[in-house]
Amino acid sequence: MSPRSTPTTSQSAWSGQPQEDQADLAALLELSQAMLGAQTAAEVEEVLTRLSVRLLETRYALFLRYWQEQDVLRVTTQAGQYAAELGTVLYRGQGLSWQAALGPEAVLRVHRDALPPQAVLQPGTPRQSALFAPLRTSGGRLLGILTVGRIAPDFTRRDETLLATFANAGTVTLERIYQTQQANATRDGALLALGLALEARDYETQGHTSRTVTLAQELGGRLGLEAAELDALRQGAYLHDIGKLSVPDSVLLKPGPLTPAERTVMQEHVRTGEALVRHIPTIPAGVLAVIRSHHERWDGQGYPDGLPGEAIPLLARIFAVVDVFDALTHQRPYHAARPIEEALALIRAEAGHHFDPAVVAAFLELLGDGASEPTPAPPTP
Known part of the structure; x- marks a missing residue:
């Protein structure tokens, strides 16, 4: 083989892989890079919804954050085409997001022609297929739900796998952010106690x-x-x-x-x-x-x-x-x-x-x- 025809390392890594696999790897790389820069929960949610719309080619993406004190899911971030979802509150057991949160599946998949009675639909929105991926920690703590939808084509197993991977990446990043916030709050409490010792x-x-x-x-x-x-x-x-x-x-x-x-x-x-x-x-x-x-x-x-x-x-x-x-x-x-x-x-x-x-x-x-x-x-x- 001549030097001209010797493949580069990059070419060797990609050779023989279906184009779809290459696209999936590129999507996951982009997601991981974006997650590295996220410093707040809101930034994580923005990355998840924005990239879900673009990389999965969905009509919309929503993030429903779980609020433990009220035991509700609330739409805190949205991307793509949507109506008035932002701020929508779902009480326990209400809607398909709660079905996903309480169910065993990594991703709940619902076809637009088979929407169950408990589906919560905003007025004026078309019927569309949807995926719901819960973000759960290894200890079972619910952080939120990432959901996407589109009218056509139907979602595939590949779409489910990618959304589940997105949700897992979001879970890891949110855990890191929450743990840092808790550590900072503990530290600030200790520092405040030292300051109050002087005031005493x-x-x-x-x-x-x-x-x-x-x-x-x-x-x-x-x-x-x-x-x-x-x-x-x-x-x-x-x-x-x-x-x-x-x-x-x-x-x-x-x-x-x-x-x-x-x-x-x-x-x-x-x-x-x-x-x-x-x-x-x-x-x-x-x-x-x-x-x-x-x-x-x-x-x-x-x-x-x-x-x-x-x-x-x-x-x-x-x-x-x-x-x-x-x-x-x-x-x-x-x-x-x-x-x-x-x-x-x-x-x-x-x-x-x-x-x-x-x-x-x-x-x-x-x-x-x-x-x-x-x-x-x-x-x-």
Whole structure:
């Protein structure tokens, strides 16, 4: 055989396979690649319905998500030609979707000329054949139903196999997403508990942790942070003052000014906090940056490292504004709560001194105060 006639690896892999098999493999490859990029349940449902219509050449595809609390199936995603299915709710036992959910088949197949009485038909839709593929975990948990329909030609065994494979891929991806969400919820609960442990010492008003977490997320979103950065910012907000657990009450709760020695003890909490949190497995670097650097100042006069300007990590610059604002507007052992307008004026005055000016601008816009004129910085005594 001459070099010219030697088949490539790709050609060898495809040679001898029916064209239909090649199309099926291509469809499954496209589905698996799309599933890899799905990060939410809604994205999984969109991939399943969109690709079912295109790759199975169906008239429509619907995804009915199972809501365990209400014990219902609800149409949450649709693709192709459809009427008013989106939002339709099916109670247990109602319709062919529930028949598929409760039955043993991997795919329920119904011919358009043999629709049973329990079929739920939207007004104005033509009679069509349909396939129903339940998404069930290995433990038997129902996640939803993927259903497709078309008027002609009739569905084949190949169509059933492909839809069942699509449903299996969706099940695996949804399980991964739900497990990640559960792990994140457990983690956030643990981090919140640590923040509340600080509040229990009464050095901050109740709710400081939750408020700063929420406001930091909103500000980070306005500044265009990516999902991973927002996650690190949220974790950092939960843990930003964890090092204060090692600060004596005589310093932490002192109502008057701190002595130089006491101030040194207080400032050490950022290093202590960073050292403590480093022991949490897989903690993002951005979390450590928030803990260590949220008391740095734009003018380089902050602590613990005296970082100036953009040398301060961005997440720490963002959280610094949120932390100070919450401290100003709520009662503390060493000062009374200030009105929001007064606190915003102080934040605005410190842009370019204490805070990153761009972060301050975004913060003022977030709170609806961006149109106000800048307030001159108060004179240094």
